[in-house]
Amino acid sequence: MAAVPTGRLVKDGLYEQFARIGKAVAHPKRIELLDLLCQGERSVEVLADAAAMTVVNTSAHLRVLRESRLVATRKEGTRVFYRLADDAVCEFFFSLRDLAGDRYAEVDRIVRDFFDARDELEPVNRDELLSRAGDGGIIVLDVRPREEYEAGHIPGAVSIPLADLKGRMASLPHRAEVVAYCRGPYCVLAPQALELLRRGGFTARRLEDGFPEWRRAGLPVATGESPSVDPHPPSTPELTGP
Template identity: 55%
Template sequence: MGKSSLYEAFAQVGKGLANAKRLELLDLLAQGERSVESLADAADLGVTSTSNHLQVLKQAGLVTTRRQGTKIFYRLAGTDVAALWALVRGVASEHLAEVDRTWTTYRGAEDTEQVTRQELLNRIAERSVTVIDVRPQEEYAAGHIPGALSIPLDELADRLKDLPADSTIVAYCRGAYCVLAHQAVRALEAHGHRAVRLEDGMLEWRLADLPVSA
């Protein structure tokens, strides 16, 4: 045992992060606890592949589990893991030009207006906006911005009537690299609503230690 063993231990975390699908699973778990089956569906993976990836993350100390009946639920091992994921994204964006190029292609045109977290808090206090959470309902139930309405993106077209015509709508989703809020704002504007999006999302909201309702 010595220096090499120490660095091998550190490398376990790197191994956990060194796969695109495992990073996607971490991104999903940053929204809240989920079952293996739910993660497999959200990440478009088979259940066996998902379980294998989760085992690597568990061995790296990045996730923990609990059993409920026959189901196993996973969650991040701590807030520091969510912060690590946000840091990985930030470092990649800062030093790899392909990140921003790929994000631009994935997101589409930068044609939606955004507000900062502080601006949103101010507008909520003034009661001048309607906030909608366009993530899947399961993620909303795990924690959301207080007062936000759960309107998953795939339900938005059918629920436009639930939204006030005379209020600015603020949409938010998972985080800075989530396209759901962009798509929601475009859809809302196409139907005549005044709409903007939160500049990032629930991951950053939690990391900023802002209020969360469940």
């Protein structure tokens, strides 16, 4: 009881610091920005577009994230690029996301309503994909924007960004089974790709989770350009943020 002059002050100071992280992730748009930045560095304008916000508003949210030191910036000419301040921030985002997935049936319901409706077949998990990767009858399709593919992808995967898929679908071998992947279990790119592929007559499944989880699991990663089914991309790579 006696002689502990600073105990409460120390505690208050520490929890105050911890709460800075909490305040930073107390707004859905800021979490979305962190999710986007887990994919790599982005300019303000690109982030604003992807998160469906005005540039001014996006800049204000990014300011909050920067002041909480979860993100850092780099200036290049007139543009400012934001990135995660540390890989640990991405890990923290994962643990936040996973806890929400654990605790909230709502998350499960939203995912089911949207994702399962587009899954004709069960999703493929990583182990299954690894064990079948060699047998040739399977095409692994990366439907993220080209620049994310080049920054890192599953070895052997073919890059067809979702925006290009409609036009380039015909170039895929028609008998093949396609496994599409994107940014993670809550990313809408792969489910949308499945819908297009299914309409085009393909047998398509999606990888249960996406590239960030693949890398996190310590599995092999390839970078730069890679085998393409159709070597002449018909349109400029474009960020697809529906």
